[in-house]
Amino acid sequence: MSSFQEIIFKLKQYWAERGCIIQEPYDVEVGAGTMCPETFLRVLGSEPYRVAYVQPSRRPADGRYGDNPNRLFKHSQLQVILKPSPDDVIEQYLASLEAIGIDLRKHDIKFEEDNWESPTLGAWGIGWQVMLDGLEITQFTYFQQCGGIDLDLVPAELTYGLERLTAFLQVRDSVYDIEWAKGFSYGDVRYRDELQYSVYNFEMADIAMLWKLFELHEGEAARLLKLYNPKAADKGRFPLLPAYDQVLKCSNIFNTLDARGAISVTERVGVIQRVRKLAVGVAHAWADQRQAVVAEVAQ
Amino acid sequence: MSALLPFLLEIGTEEIPDWMIPAALESLRVLFEGKASIPFDSVAMDATPRRLVLRADGVPLKQADITTRILGPAKSAPAQAVAGFARKQSVRAEDLAIEVTPKGEYYVATKEEKGRPYKDILAEVLPGVIALINFPKTMYWTGKGGPRFIRPIRWIVALLGEEVVPFELAGVRSAAITSGHRRLGAREIAVTTADYEQRLRENHVILSAEERRIKIRKELAGVRVKPDPALLETLVYLTEYPTPIVGGFDAEFLALPEEVLVTVMRHHQKYFSVEDEHGKLAPQFVAVMNIPSDPEGFVRRGNERVLRARFNDARFFWETDQKKPLAARVPDLAHVTFQAQLGSYLEKTERVKALVGALGGDAHAVRAAELLKCDLTTELVKEFTELQGVVGGLYARAQDEPEPVWQAIYDHYKPESMEDAIPRNRTGQIVALADKLDTLRGCFGVGLIPTGSRDPFALRRAAQGVVKILVEGKIDLDLAPLVNDGTDGARALAEFLQDRIRYYFKDSRGFLYDEVNAAMAAGWSNLADLEARLIRIRNLRSSPDFEPLAASFKRIRNILDQQKFSGASAAAIDPKLFEDGPERDLYDEYRRIAGQPIESVVSQLRPKVDLFFDKVLVNAPEDDIRRNRLMLLGTLLLEFSNIADFSEIVTTA
Numbered sequence: 041m042s043s044f045q046e047i048i049f050k051l052k053q054y055w056a057e058r059g060c061i062i063q064e065p066y067d068v069e070v071g072a073g074t075m076c077p078e079t080f081l082r083v084l085g086s087e088p089y090r091v092a093y094v095q096p097s098r099r100p101a102d103g104r105y106g107d108n109p110n111r112l113f114k115h116s117q118l119q120v121i122l123k124p125s126p127d128d129v130i131e132q133y134l135a136s137l138e139a140i141g142i143d144l145r146k147h148d149i150k151f152e153e154d155n156w157e158s159p160t161l162g163a164w165g166i167g168w169q170v171m172l173d174g175l176e177i178t179q180f181t182y183f184q185q186c187g188g189i190d191l192d193l194v195p196a197e198l199t200y201g202l203e204r205l206t207a208f209l210q211v212r213d214s215v216y217d218i219e220w221a222k223g224f225s226y227g228d229v230r231y232r233d234e235l236q237y238s239v240y241n242f243e244m245a246d247i248a249m250l251w252k253l254f255e256l257h258e259g260e261a262a263r264l265l266k267l268y269n270p271k272a273a274d275k276g277r278f279p280l281l282p283a284y285d286q287v288l289k290c291s292n293i294f295n296t297l298d299a300r301g302a303i304s305v306t307e308r309v310g311v312i313q314r315v316r317k318l319a320v321g322v323a324h325a326w327a328d329q330r331q332a333v334v335a336e337v338a339q
Numbered sequence: 340m341s342a343l344l345p346f347l348l349e350i351g352t353e354e355i356p357d358w359m360i361p362a363a364l365e366s367l368r369v370l371f372e373g374k375a376s377i378p379f380d381s382v383a384m385d386a387t388p389r390r391l392v393l394r395a396d397g398v399p400l401k402q403a404d405i406t407t408r409i410l411g412p413a414k415s416a417p418a419q420a421v422a423g424f425a426r427k428q429s430v431r432a433e434d435l436a437i438e439v440t441p442k443g444e445y446y447v448a449t450k451e452e453k454g455r456p457y458k459d460i461l462a463e464v465l466p467g468v469i470a471l472i473n474f475p476k477t478m479y480w481t482g483k484g485g486p487r488f489i490r491p492i493r494w495i496v497a498l499l500g501e502e503v504v505p506f507e508l509a510g511v512r513s514a515a516i517t518s519g520h521r522r523l524g525a526r527e528i529a530v531t532t533a534d535y536e537q538r539l540r541e542n543h544v545i546l547s548a549e550e551r552r553i554k555i556r557k558e559l560a561g562v563r564v565k566p567d568p569a570l571l572e573t574l575v576y577l578t579e580y581p582t583p584i585v586g587g588f589d590a591e592f593l594a595l596p597e598e599v600l601v602t603v604m605r606h607h608q609k610y611f612s613v614e615d616e617h618g619k620l621a622p623q624f625v626a627v628m629n630i631p632s633d634p635e636g637f638v639r640r641g642n643e644r645v646l647r648a649r650f651n652d653a654r655f656f657w658e659t660d661q662k663k664p665l666a667a668r669v670p671d672l673a674h675v676t677f678q679a680q681l682g683s684y685l686e687k688t689e690r691v692k693a694l695v696g697a698l699g700g701d702a703h704a705v706r707a708a709e710l711l712k713c714d715l716t717t718e719l720v721k722e723f724t725e726l727q728g729v730v731g732g733l734y735a736r737a738q739d740e741p742e743p744v745w746q747a748i749y750d751h752y753k754p755e756s757m758e759d760a761i762p763r764n765r766t767g768q769i770v771a772l773a774d775k776l777d778t779l780r781g782c783f784g785v786g787l788i789p790t791g792s793r794d795p796f797a798l799r800r801a802a803q804g805v806v807k808i809l810v811e812g813k814i815d816l817d818l819a820p821l822v823n824d825g826t827d828g829a830r831a832l833a834e835f836l837q838d839r840i841r842y843y844f845k846d847s848r849g850f851l852y853d854e855v856n857a858a859m860a861a862g863w864s865n866l867a868d869l870e871a872r873l874i875r876i877r878n879l880r881s882s883p884d885f886e887p888l889a890a891s892f893k894r895i896r897n898i899l900d901q902q903k904f905s906g907a908s909a910a911a912i913d914p915k916l917f918e919d920g921p922e923r924d925l926y927d928e929y930r931r932i933a934g935q936p937i938e939s940v941v942s943q944l945r946p947k948v949d950l951f952f953d954k955v956l957v958n959a960p961e962d963d964i965r966r967n968r969l970m971l972l973g974t975l976l977l978e979f980s981n982i983a984d985f986s987e988i989v990t991t992a
Contacts, residue, residue: 110648144522148628148638150577153356166478173641174608182480192483
């Protein structure tokens with residue numbers, strides 16, 4: 041039986057063998073691996089790229105104080121980006137499941153329509169949820185648009201739910217019971233994390249302080265975006281990546297405020313629009329900046 | 340005639356959404372058959388999630404050769420003209436023949452056009468046909484500006500007889516190689532038109548949807564599965580080699596409402612539910628796998644584990660939600676937006692409550708209206724949005740609300756389709772009516788009016804529901820005053836409702852369109868009354884005298900319109916002005932039948948009307964006589980106009 045970490049090692053190894061850069065998790069809080077610059081910005085433009093990384097993904101509203109066997113405030117996604125997507129991408133994906141010990145001749149695998157969309161990122165794609173014996177284990181998406189930009193090369197995005205996949209392989213009913221490493225369960229490693237963040241997100245987060253932070257980060261991102269000059273000769277050194285970090289901060293604070301019950305449904309749409317505007321702004325500036333960088337390299 | 344050949348086209352793709360497949364096949368068939376340039380005897384369509392297949396029989400090897408003769412200049416024409424003709428027809432002048440015609444002798448060019456092989460024609464036509472297959476949503480995958488299809492095309496089989504029809508689409512070259520089941524078949528399989536289906540079968544792909552359907556049904560014989568044809572279709576098009584398996588769950592979950600359990604199984608897991616011999620939900624389910632067997636029980640145990648987790652979640656929500664009763668959730672509705680311009684669900688609740696009162700709802704109806712939308716704040720509805728209303732009803736029952744109240748909440752989204760039943764009790768009917776009318780009035784009031792296929796607030800369904808509830812609930816209410824406040828939106832809504840009323844009586848109830856027009860012209864506001872009149876008209880129609888009488892009514896209407904006559908009234912008739920004979924007879928007949936139902940007078944009235952039109956000139960030269968005749972006809976028309984405007988009836992006479 042493979043442990044949680046062994047499954048991660050094997051998947052990373054598998055995708056490394058297929059030309060992926062193995063990245064480490066991004067060090068700013070995100071709600072999904074898609075939001076990391078390694079996906080959100082790298083899928084733009086015409087440069088091929090292949091990358092895989094495990095990204096802890098924070099969804100404050102999904103926290104359950106460590107009580108629910110299937111729901112987590114923070115879960116781990118293995119994010120794989122293949123840009124452009126190879127013709128045999130589904131074959132490669134299925135073989136990755138076999139690489140972690142799933143004999144697909146003895147299991148039921150289905151691709152059920154599930155088109156992914158992120159209003160906050162101005163991104164959407166066409167794809168499936170991959171069902172293994174009735175369990176959704178992967179979101180498979182052909183990106184069509186990101187930051188409101190039609191993509192030049194269509195990347196395939198594979199997002200594996202690592203806790204679920206491990207619970208499946210280890211035949212565990214609760215994610216807390218899965219074996220992280222020999223002698224350590226997932227609960228040993230993460231229970232306190234789940235409990236304390238649930239308490240904070242649902243009960244103790246200071247709403248006024250969060251709004252203030254949201255506005256500070258929003259202001260910084262907007263300020264930087266305004267300063268970006270597409271005609272500047274040295275625009276390649278303009279700090280768009282730090283600007284994007286500010287957007288990610290906004291997104292995470294928004295999610296925390298949402299979990300805290302501080303955002304009414306009416307406000308929601310408006311706040312999502314504010315974050316989206318910044319994300320789309322960074323994406324457009326980034327596409328412009330990369331074009332210049334690529335052109336420079338070509339000369 | 341050249342030899343007739345079988346044709347095979349298989350478009351190999353990544354998994355197509357199940358619900359799009361039948362329409363895509365139909366689209367492909369129509370596009371192919373629409374290509375007049377390709378003759379064939381018959382066409383058959385098949386599909387799995389990974390292939391759209393068209394097979395035709397009797398496609399000729401090549402077109403027939405065509406010989407055309409083109410008449411040129413007269414034999415006597417100057418040599419220059421003859422040479423010019425030959426050049427234009429691309430033949431040598433010495434190859435021109437002379438033809439004797441009644442007008443004299445002429446040069447004739449004979450051109451032989453060789454028939455082209457259909458393989459070549461198909462190769463030209465097919466890429467366009469495939470690209471035009473209609474899907475509700477498409478994607479690109481080869482790069483920006485590349486071809487669009489529902490999912491990436493990965494291989495194409497195109498064979499005419501034993502030969503490949505060569506073409507390329509989205510970087511894929513057509514060939515004689517298909518692909519089997521993703522894990523149980525070979526990735527590349529050489530096929531011919533003759534062995535295609537068999538080769539697929541050997542590679543764990545059942546090509547025929549009907550065969551997959553039968554396989555599932557047959558293997559379920561003996562299991563008491565709740566019939567679910569829509570789910571069966573989903574599974575048929577979600578699998579290439581379907582095999583049902585039976586799994587179980589802990590009987591203690593049966594304490595949860597059946598609606599919740601079935602929704603988890605059906606909508607979230609695509610399982611069939613199973614009943615015991617008394618028709619009660621059994622702690623079992625049926626999953627359909629995409630492999631032939633599960634000898635070690637991996638698939639069954641996996642599905643059982645997933646279902647257990649889902650049921651645990653549902654139980655958690657069910658128990659948590661109950662800690663705060665519905666009644667205590669009313670204020671929370673202030674935070675749930677109904678629609679930006681129309682405010683929160685709390686405001687909607689207040690409006691619906693008032694409307695329930697105006698509709699004559701009792702205290703139960705008012706209570707139901709108050710709690711109606713509270714389930715939108717529950718975790719269970721956030722998790723299973725398709726159960727809104729139902730969950731509210733279940734909580735209301737658990738919280739000891741009276742039966743009419745909880746049933747009204749439970750049913751208030753009904754009817755959800757033309758086939759769906761209306762709410763089961765009068766309280767529910769009134770509340771559902773108020774909820775739908777409020778949505779309609781609100782949306783039309785702020786200009787959210789459905790156009791074409793765009794109807795994001797499902798206003799057609801709401802209006803259809805209003806009509807169905809009023810008619811089938813036999814509710815004696817005037818609809819027009821409820822929607823009419825004199826604004827533009829209200830006028831649009833009144834028209835919208837009339838369209839739905841027409842649609843309901845025609846398409847759902849089978850009345851003829853002219854009957855509906857005739858009856859609605861006499862008023863549409865009270866639908867119970869409209870229905871009663873429609874039934875009378877339909878019955879009348881079987882009388883042999885009815886249509887001729889209706890034709891006469893139409894004639895009367897035309898005459899009155901031509902003469903711009905209005906203001907008919909029996910009191911204004913001057914009997915002294917009538918001539919004896921058909922005219923006075925008609926007047927006497929009118930006096931005899933006035934006030935009687937049309938059914939009992941139609942047979943006596945018709946001959947009198949016929950005779951009148953036969954013998955009497957309405958447009959008499961004398962003003963007073965003409966006017967009196969028009970008055971008589973107008974009065975006659977008016978007599979029955981509270982049932983229908985019979986001049987709307989389309990007659991064959």
